Amino acid sequence: MRETALKKIALRWIIAFAVMSLLPFFVPHGWLRVLIIANFLAIFAMSWDIMSGYTGYISFGHNFLLGISAYASVLLIHHFDVPLYLSMPIGVLIAAVGGVGFVLPTLRVRGPYFTLFTLGLFILFERIMITLGPITGGTRGLFGFPTVLKGAVPNFYLTLVLVFAVAFALWYLGQTDFGRVLNAIRLDEDVVENSGLDTTRFKLLSFLMSSIAAGIGAVFFIHYLGALCPRSVFAVFLLLNIIIASVIGGMGTIIGPFMGAYIITIILEGLRAVAPGPWRIATYAAIGLIIFILRPRGIFFEIQRLFRRRR
Amino acid sequence: MIEEILIVGLATSALYLVIALGLVMVYSVGRVEDLSVGAYLMVAAYIYWFLAEGGPYLSLPKGAAIIITILIGSAISISVYRGFIRRLLDNPTAVFISTLIFSLIVENVLAGIFGEAPRSVHPLVYGSVTIGGITITLNIVIILAIAWAITIILITFISKSYIGRAIRAVSINPRGAMLVGIDPEKVRILTWGLCGALSAVAGISLATHTSISTGMWILPLILAFIIVMIGGLGSIGGAILSAHIIGFVGAFTMVMIDERLRGVFGLLLLLVILIFRRRGLFGRE
Amino acid sequence: MAKVIETRGISKRFGGITAVNSLDFHVEEKEIVGLIGPNGAGKTTVFNLIMGVLRQDSGDIIFNGTNINNYPTHKRVKIGIARTYQIPKPLKEWTIFENIRISMIPDGIKSIRRIGGREEDIRRIAKETGLTEYLEKYPDELPIGALRRLELARALANDPKLILIDEAFAGMTKEEIDVISELLKKKRKEGMSFIIIDHNLEALANIVDRVIVIHLGRKLAEGKLQEIIKKEDVKKAYLGE
Numbered sequence: 001m002r003e004t005a006l007k008k009i010a011l012r013w014i015i016a017f018a019v020m021s022l023l024p025f026f027v028p029h030g031w032l033r034v035l036i037i038a039n040f041l042a043i044f045a046m047s048w049d050i051m052s053g054y055t056g057y058i059s060f061g062h063n064f065l066l067g068i069s070a071y072a073s074v075l076l077i078h079h080f081d082v083p084l085y086l087s088m089p090i091g092v093l094i095a096a097v098g099g100v101g102f103v104l105p106t107l108r109v110r111g112p113y114f115t116l117f118t119l120g121l122f123i124l125f126e127r128i129m130i131t132l133g134p135i136t137g138g139t140r141g142l143f144g145f146p147t148v149l150k151g152a153v154p155n156f157y158l159t160l161v162l163v164f165a166v167a168f169a170l171w172y173l174g175q176t177d178f179g180r181v182l183n184a185i186r187l188d189e190d191v192v193e194n195s196g197l198d199t200t201r202f203k204l205l206s207f208l209m210s211s212i213a214a215g216i217g218a219v220f221f222i223h224y225l226g227a228l229c230p231r232s233v234f235a236v237f238l239l240l241n242i243i244i245a246s247v248i249g250g251m252g253t254i255i256g257p258f259m260g261a262y263i264i265t266i267i268l269e270g271l272r273a274v275a276p277g278p279w280r281i282a283t284y285a286a287i288g289l290i291i292f293i294l295r296p297r298g299i300f301f302e303i304q305r306l307f308r309r310r311r
Numbered sequence: 312m313i314e315e316i317l318i319v320g321l322a323t324s325a326l327y328l329v330i331a332l333g334l335v336m337v338y339s340v341g342r343v344e345d346l347s348v349g350a351y352l353m354v355a356a357y358i359y360w361f362l363a364e365g366g367p368y369l370s371l372p373k374g375a376a377i378i379i380t381i382l383i384g385s386a387i388s389i390s391v392y393r394g395f396i397r398r399l400l401d402n403p404t405a406v407f408i409s410t411l412i413f414s415l416i417v418e419n420v421l422a423g424i425f426g427e428a429p430r431s432v433h434p435l436v437y438g439s440v441t442i443g444g445i446t447i448t449l450n451i452v453i454i455l456a457i458a459w460a461i462t463i464i465l466i467t468f469i470s471k472s473y474i475g476r477a478i479r480a481v482s483i484n485p486r487g488a489m490l491v492g493i494d495p496e497k498v499r500i501l502t503w504g505l506c507g508a509l510s511a512v513a514g515i516s517l518a519t520h521t522s523i524s525t526g527m528w529i530l531p532l533i534l535a536f537i538i539v540m541i542g543g544l545g546s547i548g549g550a551i552l553s554a555h556i557i558g559f560v561g562a563f564t565m566v567m568i569d570e571r572l573r574g575v576f577g578l579l580l581l582l583v584i585l586i587f588r589r590r591g592l593f594g595r596e
Numbered sequence: 597m598a599k600v601i602e603t604r605g606i607s608k609r610f611g612g613i614t615a616v617n618s619l620d621f622h623v624e625e626k627e628i629v630g631l632i633g634p635n636g637a638g639k640t641t642v643f644n645l646i647m648g649v650l651r652q653d654s655g656d657i658i659f660n661g662t663n664i665n666n667y668p669t670h671k672r673v674k675i676g677i678a679r680t681y682q683i684p685k686p687l688k689e690w691t692i693f694e695n696i697r698i699s700m701i702p703d704g705i706k707s708i709r710r711i712g713g714r715e716e717d718i719r720r721i722a723k724e725t726g727l728t729e730y731l732e733k734y735p736d737e738l739p740i741g742a743l744r745r746l747e748l749a750r751a752l753a754n755d756p757k758l759i760l761i762d763e764a765f766a767g768m769t770k771e772e773i774d775v776i777s778e779l780l781k782k783k784r785k786e787g788m789s790f791i792i793i794d795h796n797l798e799a800l801a802n803i804v805d806r807v808i809v810i811h812l813g814r815k816l817a818e819g820k821l822q823e824i825i826k827k828e829d830v831k832k833a834y835l836g837e
Contacts, residue, residue, distance in 0.1 A: 195699040
């Protein structure tokens with residue numbers, strides 16, 4: 001019984017991957033670039049989800065994690081000529097160490113205190129990066145550093161492998177008892193603690209995993225763009241994309257934020273022709289807000305319910 | 312130098328205190344955090360500018376512009392509350408997320424209407440005064456006076472008036488308040504309206520002090536929240552003290568170090584305080 | 597008889613109110629102790645102090661000869677103290693089966709590799725607490741008595757030496773009270789100890805070996821229930837006469 005369920009699930013993952021890997025044969029290259037960004041957004045959203053979606057500790061500081069790993073890798077290359085294959089893992093490591101180090105004191109802090117603290121952390125770090133102009137390039141940023149691959153098709157496959165690796169790893173975590181406990185922390189942290197489980201340790205682990213996944217996404221992202229300025233990692237708009245993708249897809253499901261990233265990419269691209277400039281973002285955010293208010297558990301949950309009813 | 316820090320510190324403290332008081336009140340009656348306050352503030356700043364200086368068609372007297380702006384500020388905050396916050400009151404997380412998304416919508420709608428470039432706004436009053444050898448603009452003196460007047464009126468209102476007592480009753484125990492004939496929903500609408508009005512006053516003051524831009528909602532929002540958190544959620548006395556800590560730290564940074572680092576030390580301070588006292592300075596266990 | 601738990605002069609103040617005032621008491625192995633007193637006497641605070649949810653301002657808590665003052669809640673649970681909540685706190689999105697199982701999930705990183713709890717153990721506990729029929733249901737489908745029994749089931753699933761029961765019988769039918777009483781007696785035989793808060797003195801009388809009466813955070817009296825309730829000061833505190 002369990003064996004067949006596993007096979008079924010593995011099959012679904014393989015089919016999804018196969019279908020998406022056929023995309024370059026059907027869509028124009030311009031679209032591929034959009035899908036590459038969607039893949040990165042999906043990684044960011046899923047890495048946010050394993051922490052905030054599961055435990056209910058809503059972080060508004062995800063850009064902080066993206067920022068420190070991206071800046072770490074780029075600064076190492078720019079100032080110390082560290083090769084790419086070294087600077088990228090160091091960037092991920094920095095996200096893990098820095099992320100956990102900064103958040104450690106706040107894990108005792110609950111609810112709004114935690115969220116606003118993380119928001120503050122992200123704004124704080126952005127300002128420091130802007131102020132340290134001589135080192136970081138200030139507002140204009142740094143550019144001309146190496147990219148991992150060139151061309152839309154290779155980059156699409158790179159991001160596809162990345163996004164599926166991250167998605168599968170985080171999804172699997174969510175299915176284990178570890179994921180169950182994170183979910184229980186969201187439902188009632190006292191009960192979890194009262195069941196002999198060290199909630200601080202669980203939150204720390206989930207944050208560590210979130211940081212590592214975010215760091216991986218960020219270093220590949222920045223070495224895809226080939227340019228780094230505060231706006232590329234610290235934009236409030238990016239934070240909102242991460243959160244909207246997660247909430248309309250379905251928090252605490254990993255698959256939901258994955259789907260959400262694609263949905264918002266389609267919405268944003270679709271609106272390009274209809275609403276120019278800021279109106280596009282305003283319309284998109286309004287759509288996100290309405291979906292969230294009407295269906296707070298997200299689209300993935302609704303799809304699951306639909307299938308369950310049909311059976 | 313020191314005089315400048317003193318004046319800027321006092322004025323910004325008072326300004327942020329006004330926003331923070333709105334937050335404190337909203338939290339005490341709704342047990343949620345409304346992250347749209349930055350958006351209320353920004354909308355008010357733009358509306359005031361449009362009414363008072365909106366070109367050949369519109370140039371209302373400043374007093375009229377202020378009153379209309381405050382009314383619109385309240386109307387917006389009440390509509391946000393009635394529109395979706397009310398549905399999400401049992402889920403503070405959802406309020407957080409939805410109000411942040413709302414702020415983004417407002418930012419882009421304003422950018423769509425007025426463009427993204429910052430605009431300068433005339434001061435409320437021109438001229439300057441010299442006190443003890445330092446020259447300061449009258450505008451900042453007026454802002455300081457208004458902010459303090461509002462703070463004092465608000466505190467008196469909450470402790471003395473019937474509505475103020477109703478607000479306190481709902482904040483302590485909504486069900487108990489209902490038993491004595493207070494409708495918590497009405498109190499919440501009123502409080503949200505008040506929060507919108509306070510944010511509007513802060514928005515107008517900020518606009519006339521510096522300029523307006525579509526990114527102006529973030530820093531006041533964060534600083535006001537830092538003040539509320541350092542002071543302890545729901546504590547007015549705590550908010551007054553922490554507003555001055557943050558205001559003076561900010562003024563010191565601005566004058567002595569670098570203008571761009573304005574919020575940085577406030578944030579660091581918050582970090583340190585939260586490490587040692589996880590519910591702020593005056594928050595209860 | 598060995599003492600399972602002992603408190604030495606524990607006090608806890610909230611603002612100006614002293615909720616627990618230099619309280620000394622102990623529970624022996626295989627003993628069921630009733631903790632009684634009027635509302636607001638500080639009973640639940642005592643439980644919160646024993647569990648480490650709150651830290652006492654002064655005094656010591658000793659469990660099996662070890663001072664546990666500095667133990668966080670989860671560690672106290674691991675060494676053998678469990679508690680139930682006065683207002684049941686089930687995980688609303690989880691089935692009853694999973695609600696019982698949470699106490700058996702391994703801590704920390706181990707939870708990724710190992711699935712916690714054996715089905716037979718969960719079924720046994722469910723049977724003991726009369727929850728078998730509800731195992732696949734969700735908490736909002738259960739009557740209040742069953743939710744109380746779920747609290748007890750979750751505590752038992754921690755495999756504790758001592759269980760603190762906050763309101764054992766409130767909202768339960770006569771039959772349910774009998775079932776729970778028998779279960780507690782059986783568990784005592786197996787070596788468990790209990791501290792029970794309840795207002796139903798009649799039900800308590802059937803199972804407790806001893807009661808401790810607290811009033812305004814202080815210990816007012818201690819001894820056999822039948823003798824205690826005859827004392828004048830206890831009557832006065834309890835009945836407000």
